[in-house]
Amino acid sequence: MSDKPTQPGDRIAKVLARAGLASRREAERMIEAGRVTVNGRKIDSPALNVTAKDRIAVDGTPLAEPEPERMWLYHKPTGLVTTTNDEKGRKTIFDELPDDMPRVMSIGRLDLNSEGLLLLTNDGGIKRKLELPSTGWLRKYRVRINGRPSDEDFAPLRAGLLIEGERFQPMQVTLDRQQGANAWLTIAIREGRNREIRRAIADIGLTVNRLIRVSYGPFQLGTLKPGEVQELKRRVLREQLGLESAPPVGTARRSRGRGKKTPHRKT
Structure with missing residues (x-):
């Protein structure tokens, strides 16, 4: 057992993430870029503990008091990218969220042509926790593919694939059903690698032409319409994430995306 005393407080990256500015990994990059000061001094390493007495600023702006942890269900439509800023100038989900939403981060991503359930949070710690493979939450998708496959065609997906040196875990x-020239599948995965389902289907010689995420762990898309956002109830957060409290619940609201807005996440 080490005799080294434990430093009081929390790691600076954790504090920045808890304030909703970024995930912990992104907060570490902000620190390394020299964008963070503590008590007026610029820091360049995340290996620092801070307490409530410390004065923290990012890009010269004092860090606000953290809000209670909050989460939302969002029905992402196709045609939006899940990034804060897109180098190609495409619309992002953050352009289309309701104007009265606080700064939020997405938990995982859905690519441009995918749709369905996307979880949003104001808390970087929640984002990190739910994105970790060790969390093990099952993510289910309704997938439409072109062709007339048999059930045996999907045996490689169920066994696990190796694609370009990358190991894909077994899928459910x-x-x-067959619907004309297309077939509908239900696919469940636990890791959520970049374009995992599309790449796996392509590896067995088929093509995905529609992909809808219908659940992420215990959270369901349900009847949420494309573009709508629904805040999770306090009880649900407490039961599913072990949180002590959460703010009152909002009602489902449709995204408006009325022109240029303040970004929902700054990184």
């Missing part, structure tokens, strides 16, 4: 695949 159900062939639901």
